[in-house]
Amino acid sequence: MTTTTLVPVFAALGDETRWSILVALGEGDASASALAGRFPVTRQAIAKHLAVLEEVGLVESVRVGRELRYRVLGAQLSETAQRLDRIGAEWDRRLAAIKRIAEGL
Amino acid sequence: MTTTTLVPVFAALGDETRWSILVALGEGDASASALAGRFPVTRQAIAKHLAVLEEVGLVESVRVGRELRYRVLGAQLSETAQRLDRIGAEWDRRLAAIKRIAEGL
DNA sequence: GAATAGTGCAACTATGTGGTTGCAGTATTC
DNA sequence: GAATACTGCAACCACATAGTTGCACTATTC
Numbered sequence: 027m028t029t030t031t032l033v034p035v036f037a038a039l040g041d042e043t044r045w046s047i048l049v050a051l052g053e054g055d056a057s058a059s060a061l062a063g064r065f066p067v068t069r070q071a072i073a074k075h076l077a078v079l080e081e082v083g084l085v086e087s088v089r090v091g092r093e094l095r096y097r098v099l100g101a102q103l104s105e106t107a108q109r110l111d112r113i114g115a116e117w118d119r120r121l122a123a124i125k126r127i128a129e130g131l
Numbered sequence: 132m133t134t135t136t137l138v139p140v141f142a143a144l145g146d147e148t149r150w151s152i153l154v155a156l157g158e159g160d161a162s163a164s165a166l167a168g169r170f171p172v173t174r175q176a177i178a179k180h181l182a183v184l185e186e187v188g189l190v191e192s193v194r195v196g197r198e199l200r201y202r203v204l205g206a207q208l209s210e211t212a213q214r215l216d217r218i219g220a221e222w223d224r225r226l227a228a229i230k231r232i233a234e235g236l
Numbered sequence: 237g238a239a240t241a242g243t244g245c246a247a248c249t250a251t252g253t254g255g256t257t258g259c260a261g262t263a264t265t266c
Numbered sequence: 267g268a269a270t271a272c273t274g275c276a277a278c279c280a281c282a283t284a285g286t287t288g289c290a291c292t293a294t295t296c
Contacts, residue, residue, distance in 0.1 A: 245288105245291095
């Protein structure tokens with residue numbers, strides 16, 4: 027049970043390049059160097075993004091020989107999604123209640 | 132059906148102050164000035180945050196007399212959550228398949 | 237063991253943005 | 267209609283960060 031706070035996860039997801047990297051990893055594990063071949067940024071830039079993503083638990087890394095291979099963690103994304111959904115539903119529920127009261131019912 | 136792209140929504144959610152504002156609005160509609168009373172930042176800072184949130188469809192504004200009152204849109208949050216969940220599930224599914232193949236099954 | 241392919245670290249740049257102050261504009265209320 | 271609350275706009279500051287280059291380090295491969 028990764029009890030990461032939500033906001034940093036969103037901050038990590040809120041960058042186009044980082045999102046592209048996640049999508050690329052969704053098609054299969056890859057190293058920073060391999061990813062650098064597919065994007066118009068340097069390997070180091072990608073390495074920084076991967077560090078951010080790993081920090082918030084969206085990816086994990088595994089050493090394979092002389093390369094560091096990254097794997098996307100869909101479960102963390104799903105957990106974040108569920109938390110989001112609960113919050114959104116709660117807001118709608120509460121505001122609907124306020125509206126009912128305001129209408130004098 | 133708000134077909135906003137995901138990344139800007141995450142970027143909007145990825146700021147502590149903005150998240151706090153959303154949470155506050157979750158307890159009931161409020162204007163920028165009213166919110167400014169509850170947070171350690173100026174009204175203008177809050178107004179900027181509200182503009183960002185409105186831009187990505189997380190809140191909407193309604194003129195009430197001489198004040199602009201903001202309302203949180205839980206539905207947009209829930210929709211974002213569902214999109215996230217689907218993506219996360221898809222990644223896990225695909226990577227599990229790759230793993231199965233790698234294991235020669 | 238020499239060449240190679242990959243990662244790690246540091247310094248630096250530039251742009252974005254969260255925050256501020258100050259003032260003008262616009263509805264209310266008395 | 268004058269005082270009062272709000273909002274709206276603009277300029278500005280400071281810090282975070284996405285990106286770069288350059289080089290050292292480490293593990294393969296031949």
